[in-house]
Amino acid sequence: MGEHRTTLAAVAARAGVSQSTASLAFSGQGPVAEATRQRVLDAARELGYLGPDPMASSLRRGRSGIVGAVIGERLLYAFRDPVAVALLDGLADALGPSGAGLLLLSGDAHRSGPTPEQVARMPLDAAVFATCGGDDDPLLDQFVGRGVPVVAVDGPDRPDVVLLDIDDYGGSAELARHVADLGHYRVGVVTLPLRLDGRRGHVDTARREATAYADCRLRLAAVEDTFGPVVAVEAAANLIEEGEQAAGALLDESPDKPTAIIAQSDLLAVGVVRAAEAAGLRVPDDLTVVGFDGIDTPWLGERRLTTVIQPIVEKGRVTGRMVTDLLGGTRPDNVRLPVHLRVGSTSAPPPAPFP
């Protein structure tokens, strides 16, 4: 510690050129005679100089080469969510060519992690909000206020932010239609967290109106537009165990037990299947279970979930492209990706009332 790092000035001095020339020799931005260039490079090697200091360079150029990805506002461990992971996968892929690094940030202030203030102090060229955020997210305001361009995946929809989302309503409507067509009319819904406060359990009117995430709202709306008002139970996180717990609550509705449960994610749906089987119900014979996302669900063995498939990796890629555009100075249009229904082996007509 303590000793001075060798600086470009030192290299320049040693090579007998001006600092500006040395800089050009390294960055290759201007015309430099090959001989000079070599002299600078040699001097650098002799002094153990490994290239310009990234922080100084960032300051001057106004670019850090880093893109922030805010994930998991609603997740305790974002890495455990296959959807988030697949999205990052695509994002990293599309960001590759631009050479940008991906800085992971948790938008959840409750969780351990950098505080919003700390996040605000990180040198970002752009930021991606993945499945986060009401319009009032303070982090979002920070970024926008600072002039950091933002891509919001699945909301919020603000004029100062580029939005990429999927056809949540359409997909859910198609799914609900499928369930209705099978003959179900008593359905329950397991929702993703409606806002970031760790609450779970039955969703009442107040809670419904407090929903912070557009996708949850739309998915639920599509179901109710098909079936009329339904009983909804909220999960505290997108985890299998949460799905189990929520399903438990739903299946306890003794008088009017649902014959179909619509989960807002595949992970939750897996939990629902588990809970149903633990309660002695067969899926799909006794209970229809459907999800949303279209991820792999090895937990179900050979069975395939009936679900709405969204192009998650592609979503990540498109996000990456949008970021690249923003970095290049052009603001891309908002994009909505299509989804489609996949009928698997977890949905069937309801059991006959009196066997």
Place this chain on the structure above:
Amino acid sequence: MGEHRTTLAAVAARAGVSQSTASLAFSGQGPVAEATRQRVLDAARELGYLGPDPMASSLRRGRSGIVGAVIGERLLYAFRDPVAVALLDGLADALGPSGAGLLLLSGDAHRSGPTPEQVARMPLDAAVFATCGGDDDPLLDQFVGRGVPVVAVDGPDRPDVVLLDIDDYGGSAELARHVADLGHYRVGVVTLPLRLDGRRGHVDTARREATAYADCRLRLAAVEDTFGPVVAVEAAANLIEEGEQAAGALLDESPDKPTAIIAQSDLLAVGVVRAAEAAGLRVPDDLTVVGFDGIDTPWLGERRLTTVIQPIVEKGRVTGRMVTDLLGGTRPDNVRLPVHLRVGSTSAPPPAPFP
């Protein structure tokens, strides 16, 4: 674009104080009268100043608040590897309190992503090499040369780097002992990639000696110290499909088909089980399959893999603590975490020679 961001100097001017005072008011580093402080904060609000510029701040303080995590040198998609994910999980957790951000980097130059040169130009306070790297990794040299402290998870073991690893040899030896005790003597091994070149298939002597990763080498050595020379097949990545493919090669050894296959990871082991069942073999009755890592393997249904459990999330946490220490200026000692054997339901005595 183009318009000047408002600067601390502007705020200071507006508040009628010197720039230094304004800086102190924001950072809270020095004694500032409450009234002055308020005046500065008000001025900032009026001008829409959201806090000091991160890049300028980084330069002056010599800290960016960012920790780089180099993962996936041997993985096409690191996110698909549960081990890498769990490690990151623990790392993010332990890094939380320090407020450091986690910058994901791929060490694989073959893959799209930031090039080593680009990585070298990112402002990092410290770097973590997760399951990467021969001693000759150029990135590692970059970091060390630049004075960026490095924690290497599972190697390489260099004096200028802090090392955290697990008892690969001991664990594998215990595992091999277990298999031997069951009565097996014809065993095959499916190895992780031995170096980063996408090769797969039978491992000959030359290849064995070219092994770049200490953990692979140790795990294989432990097996051979128990059984004597064994047939080993290398997978090109830590993926289920690769395990299947490798197992295929191993099970084709018509004369001396192994009665047990030792895979160097659980993911590979799952692939081996799949391949075995596809070939009409029952596990563990006809073939014993064991792994390494101790991750969840929902693909196997109720069965539990016999494997060596390593504390992956804990490994991440320890890594995080080591990084925090390094950031604080003290160099922690190298650490080796213990592992232990878990006997599951995929290992059993070999089938009788003539049924």
Place this chain on the structure above:
DNA sequence: CGATTCGATCGAATCGATTCGACCCTCCGT
């Protein structure tokens, strides 16, 4: 009451590179 601290504030140097504009020299065209 004079000397000493302590708190608050300020000026100026500093972090390390990038880049704009000026300058010189050579080479080309006519």
Place this chain on the structure above:
DNA sequence: ACGGAGGGTCGAATCGATTCGATCGAATCG
């Protein structure tokens, strides 16, 4: 042979904040 066009190099300003040491008044102490 002369004007112009660049290629190559340099000096100096700049990016925006942090921090060290100095200054000045007021409060404390003996």
